Amino acid sequence: MTTTLEAPPAAKTERPPQGRPRRRATAPLIWLVPGLLLLVTARYVPTILGANYAFTDWNGLSSVYNIVGLDNFVAIINGQDSRQALVNTLVLAVTVVIAANVLGLSLALALDSAIKTRNLVRAVFFAPAVLSPLATAYIWRYIFQVDGPLNHLLGAVGLDSWGRSWLADPTWAQWAVAVVVVWQFTGLSMIIYLTGLQSIPAELAEAAAVDGAGPWRRFRRITLPLLAPATTIALTLTTIMALGIFDQVVALTGGGPVGKTATLSTVMYEQTFSLGRFGYGTALALILTLVITLASVTQLLVLRSRERQIR
Amino acid sequence: MLSGCGGGGGTKNEAASVAAAAAPADSGTVTLIAQASGNKPEPLAEVISSFEKKHPDIKVKAEYLPIGTTYANSLRTRLRGGNQPDVFYAAPGGGGLTSLLNLADAGLTADLTQQSWTKGLVDDNARELFYKDGRLWGVPFDRVVVAQVYNGAALKESGIEIPRTMDELLAACKTAKKQGKTMLALAGASTENAGLMASALAANYVLADEPHFNSERTEGKTSFADSKGWQSTTQAIVDMKKAGCFQKGAEAADIPQAAPALVEGKALSFIIPTGAFGALRGISPDLKLEAHPLPGVTAEGTNLYSSQSDALAISAKGAKNGAATTFLKYVSTGGGDKVYAEVTGNLPLKGTLDDPALDGLSGILADEKHVFPLIQLPWPNPEVYSELGKGVQGLLTGQQSPADVLKSMDAAWQNS
Numbered sequence: 001m002t003t004t005l006e007a008p009p010a011a012k013t014e015r016p017p018q019g020r021p022r023r024r025a026t027a028p029l030i031w032l033v034p035g036l037l038l039l040v041t042a043r044y045v046p047t048i049l050g051a052n053y054a055f056t057d058w059n060g061l062s063s064v065y066n067i068v069g070l071d072n073f074v075a076i077i078n079g080q081d082s083r084q085a086l087v088n089t090l091v092l093a094v095t096v097v098i099a100a101n102v103l104g105l106s107l108a109l110a111l112d113s114a115i116k117t118r119n120l121v122r123a124v125f126f127a128p129a130v131l132s133p134l135a136t137a138y139i140w141r142y143i144f145q146v147d148g149p150l151n152h153l154l155g156a157v158g159l160d161s162w163g164r165s166w167l168a169d170p171t172w173a174q175w176a177v178a179v180v181v182v183w184q185f186t187g188l189s190m191i192i193y194l195t196g197l198q199s200i201p202a203e204l205a206e207a208a209a210v211d212g213a214g215p216w217r218r219f220r221r222i223t224l225p226l227l228a229p230a231t232t233i234a235l236t237l238t239t240i241m242a243l244g245i246f247d248q249v250v251a252l253t254g255g256g257p258v259g260k261t262a263t264l265s266t267v268m269y270e271q272t273f274s275l276g277r278f279g280y281g282t283a284l285a286l287i288l289t290l291v292i293t294l295a296s297v298t299q300l301l302v303l304r305s306r307e308r309q310i311r
Numbered sequence: 312m313l314s315g316c317g318g319g320g321g322t323k324n325e326a327a328s329v330a331a332a333a334a335p336a337d338s339g340t341v342t343l344i345a346q347a348s349g350n351k352p353e354p355l356a357e358v359i360s361s362f363e364k365k366h367p368d369i370k371v372k373a374e375y376l377p378i379g380t381t382y383a384n385s386l387r388t389r390l391r392g393g394n395q396p397d398v399f400y401a402a403p404g405g406g407g408l409t410s411l412l413n414l415a416d417a418g419l420t421a422d423l424t425q426q427s428w429t430k431g432l433v434d435d436n437a438r439e440l441f442y443k444d445g446r447l448w449g450v451p452f453d454r455v456v457v458a459q460v461y462n463g464a465a466l467k468e469s470g471i472e473i474p475r476t477m478d479e480l481l482a483a484c485k486t487a488k489k490q491g492k493t494m495l496a497l498a499g500a501s502t503e504n505a506g507l508m509a510s511a512l513a514a515n516y517v518l519a520d521e522p523h524f525n526s527e528r529t530e531g532k533t534s535f536a537d538s539k540g541w542q543s544t545t546q547a548i549v550d551m552k553k554a555g556c557f558q559k560g561a562e563a564a565d566i567p568q569a570a571p572a573l574v575e576g577k578a579l580s581f582i583i584p585t586g587a588f589g590a591l592r593g594i595s596p597d598l599k600l601e602a603h604p605l606p607g608v609t610a611e612g613t614n615l616y617s618s619q620s621d622a623l624a625i626s627a628k629g630a631k632n633g634a635a636t637t638f639l640k641y642v643s644t645g646g647g648d649k650v651y652a653e654v655t656g657n658l659p660l661k662g663t664l665d666d667p668a669l670d671g672l673s674g675i676l677a678d679e680k681h682v683f684p685l686i687q688l689p690w691p692n693p694e695v696y697s698e699l700g701k702g703v704q705g706l707l708t709g710q711q712s713p714a715d716v717l718k719s720m721d722a723a724w725q726n727s
Binding site: 146277 | 380390408416418419499692701
């Protein structure tokens with residue numbers, strides 16, 4: 001006996017009935033107009049207008065500035081600090097996206113059960129996602145400090161030599177930051193995967209089990225393919241959030257030691273608001289926007305294509 | 312995206328118009344913004360209270376914003392965005408975001424040159440920080456002293472004598488370490504505090520032999536990397552680290568972690584402006600503080616920073632408000648500076664302060680040859696000082712060599 005692995009009919013996108021009157025279909029668009037207008041005028045128009053500062057040497061104060069062409073972009077490409085920040089951003093993003101999604105999915109699988117305390121446990125794991133990144137980063141900063149709980153714990157189990165100044169250690173600082181960000185993002189991906197899991201009919205897994213498929217095969221052949229829409233959302237969201245990471249880095253390390261944890265966002269903030277280089281900072285913001293757009297659109301296209309294949 | 316408040320910019324080479332401050336008036340309302348000092352009560356609030364008692368027909372509405380980028384960007388936005396306060400705090404010199412001379416260049420401050428009460432107000436050694444093109448753009452209201460401030464009780468308990476030379480300091484560091492304490496608290500993750508420690512060393516190593524370093528650096532006759540004084544300054548930090556002068560984890564510490572180490576006596580001293588006395592005493596009212604100069608190579612070659620390093624300015628909008636001029640006149644010449652000094656621990660513009668914590672500085676403060684303004688105040692942009700602060704952290708973690716730090720500072724200088 002074989003099991004046909006197809007998504008249930010309910011999971012397919014429903015199309016509106018062909019005979020539905022056109023007037024009703026356009027009605028929601030009219031209701032969208034005020035919100036869209038507000039979004040475009042308050043967000044996109046100023047953003048596009050502000051982009052021209054990337055081609056100037058404006059210091060954020062003077063009424064006089066010069067057009068410098070692509071000089072800011074050339075300085076970013078040639079600048080050691082900005083290059084390091086780009087590498088740091090990518091390493092942090094890849095680490096966080098993989099770890100947060102693997103952990104989130106694992107937790108979702110574990111909590112998608114009938115245990116009595118599941119709602120409490122879900123809330124506990126989801127809590128970091130709704131807490132202020134700054135507040136939680138300051139708590140972690142205390143945990144990581146040289147006389148903090150982590151080093152005390154290591155000492156208590158005889159690992160004193162492992163103790164260090166985690167947030168100023170050139171090797172470990174970026175991993176310490178990654179731990180905090182993963183801890184904060186895992187709850188969000190867990191909830192997305194849980195939602196996806198709950199939309200998968202239990203009958204499919206039961207039928208596969210009756211056919212003799214083991215837990216791993218059921219997960220690989222049934223659960224994972226049917227989780228594709230949730231995976232797309234979770235991966236895209238965590239990628240966008242991880243590439244733009246700012247609060248946690250500022251609160252934990254300020255980008256240090258000597259740029260080891262600096263990200264494109266923190267360098268952009270520093271250059272613009274601490275050093276007054278608004279032209280350079282705007283150019284960096286454009287590059288960050290480009291990186292996030294490219295990464296998320298590519299990821300979205302690949303994942304959507306995978307979803308279509310599964311259907 | 313950084314669209315921000317950049318409106319009004321232009322590429323024309325227009326000259327900023329200059330407003331002259333109005334003559335002092337006896338009534339009116341003055342709006343003021345300043346950075347929060349960390350002292351309780353807020354020292355400027357005490358000055359305002361004292362001013363309003365003397366001038367009951369003038370009301371000052373003050374707003375205190377968090378120190379650092381929050382204040383700097385709020386000030387710049389308000390000055391550029393048409394929501395100007397009449398009076399605001401500025402840093403003398405031209406290198407930082409709130410620097411007086413940058414704001415003057417942008418036409419955002421009123422010219423105070425014609426006010427007769429400002430004559431002789433600015434010290435000769437601080438003139439280039441307040442004047443540009445022969446015009447006065449702000450007034451000082453205190454004298455900032457940067458010193459090695461000791462926890463008197465902890466120092467006495469340790470039995471360590473106040474070091475008078477760098478060699479003695481390094482020896483004292485080793486002694487303190489053996490006792491389970493550290494000689495110096497350092498907030499190595501704070502660019503400001505780490506930079507101040509390095510700057511205090513430069514007062515001894517750079518200004519002793521190269522008193523005109525800044526002007527020569529501006530003219531391109533020298534560089535940080537070529538300066539023997541700066542080479543010695545950065546090497547001294549490495550030597551101090553090796554001698555165990557700083558607390559464990561200093562490279563990751565911020566001011567809220569380092570300051571309590573001094574208060575609790577775990578660290579014997581902290582290099583800070585004496586204006587932080589108020590904040591330290593706020594943590595522990597019984598704290599016995601003793602300020603001394605950070606020792607140089609020799610006792611005779613030891614220098615001290617003491618200069619008019621805080622300013623109040625009148626905005627272009629406030630130029631029409633005579634009450635704002637009256638307030639500045641009171642702060643600088645009417646006794647406001649003394650009220651401010653008593654709350655903070657900084658010195659008033661004339662004379663000294665009756666505070667036993669400052670007794671260790673009385674000798675050197677009277678010796679003009681060994682007293683300088685902060686070396687970083689005339690630097691052309693904030694990035695140079697930022698690189699110095701980061702460099703201290705890099706020296707402590709071993710990521711940078713002294714030569715790397717100086718090279719970064721030279722590169723930052725070019726970004727002006």
